Amino acid sequence: MNRLMDTPGRLARRLLPRRRGAAAERLPAFAVPADAIAALPDPAVFRQTLLQLIAEAERRIVVVALYLQDDDGGREVLEALYAAKARQPALRITLYVDWHRARRGLIGQAHSEGNAGMYREFARRLGDGVEIRGVPVQGRELLGVLHLKGWVIDDAVLYTGASLNDVYLARHGRYRLDRYHLLRHRGLADALAGFVERQFAGNAAVPRLDTPTAPATRALLPAIRELHQSLQSASYAVPDETPPADGVAVTPLLGLGRNGNALNDTVLALLQEARERVILLTPYFNLPRPVRAAVGHALRRGCRIDIMVGDKTANDFYIPPGQPFTTIGLLPYLYENNLRRFARAHARQIASGQLNLWLWRDGGNSYHLKGLLVDDHAALLTGHNLNPRAWSLDLENGLLLRDPARRLHAMHEAEWAELRRHAERLADYRALESPRHYPPEVRRLLRRLSRVRLDRLVNWLL
Missing domain, CATH: 3.30.870.10 (Endonuclease Chain A)
Incomplete structure (x- = not known):
């Protein structure tokens, strides 16, 4: 019986193996003027x-x-x-x-x-x-x-x-x-x-x-x-052009499945090679295990990390109070629970300002951002949600921008400043709504899922 109850967790661990990233700076690229x-x-x-x-x-x-x-x-x-x-x-x-x-x-x-x-x-x-x-x-x-x-x-x-x-x-x-x-x-x-x-x-x-x-x-x-x-x-047909000193190297990347996935490998490489600063954007806080591990290693190296997600009310699956509730409306609460656990596990880094968790919210609008900014000279533009489903199942792609001359620095900083205009930094995990205050139907479904540990499998599939 215990083995049966553990099945979802063991399945998720098998589907999300630990990986090593390929060095991002060695990838072929187009030389694109900034x-x-x-x-x-x-x-x-x-x-x-x-x-x-x-x-x-x-x-x-x-x-x-x-x-x-x-x-x-x-x-x-x-x-x-x-x-x-x-x-x-x-x-x-x-x-x-x-x-x-x-x-x-x-x-x-x-x-x-x-x-x-x-x-x-x-x-x-x-x-x-x-x-x-x-x-x-x-x-x-x-x-x-x-x-x-x-x-x-x-x-x-x-x-x-x-x-x-x-x-x-x-x-x-x-x-x-x-x-x-x-x-x-x-x-x-x-x-x-x-x-x-x-x-x-x-x-x-x-x-x-x-x-x-x-x-x-x-x-x-x-x-x-x-x-x-x-x-x-x-894969994409990409030459190996050398950009001029003030140019940008742009590499289109493809990803499908757990093995030989160039996009996933590059995500890990960027996180593993970061030395000073990482900005990570994801609409659904449900990081794959390799990404969580890479973020943890970056924190231990002393990197400052900013992660921005949408508030649960800015999730496209959120169902406002008063509207008929369906099971799909559970997802924003699952993601918020993931964020709470992550914030609680990294309370010390949040308190010191090394880790900054941002919740975006602007009225009744929703949030769908994805991507990475690393050390002011690399950026990943992507539709990859940085969640287990994107990591293993969906056909994804992205554009890696390497900018050693930092010609795009002002563009990235302006984008980041505009995003923070509608975002609030979490002081600690207690700033998030307690599950005790969730709507009754949400509390009931969460208890039912966690009782058989199916919440892990739901997180992976959605």
């Missing part, structure tokens, strides 16, 4: 920039996102894409979204044909000039999704962890904050576009979603297995 890299300040500017780039496109638009949603924001982007095609008939426009996510409704809502219904409706009205394909990373959504980022528009790369809907695009008075970076470099754009062209275009596992009929997932399973195996060994 003035070709810019951080966009907020979702409104991100939306404006995206629509402007689409309107000005002449050769290609390649969008890879978890989803483009059937709402006003998603429709605005899709209309802009069709309008761009009408203006420039030679323009090639391709969207890749997660296959499973596109074919279902929102969690907790009634069954529907999902966003794919909107794609088909646009194609019926406006033609097939915008090609939309679904990418199944695994046969089931629970086992892995398409989480690649980086949109290529001609020779520009717009990199963000955001998807495309009302809240990410700051429509109707609410926003979900992410990070937004614009890099203008043809080689980098070619590498990102070339990767999806090689892996997805014409692949039997990646059918179109904008046609009247689409195959059932079951019929795709053999092709999905082949695609998954191919992606596990895939």
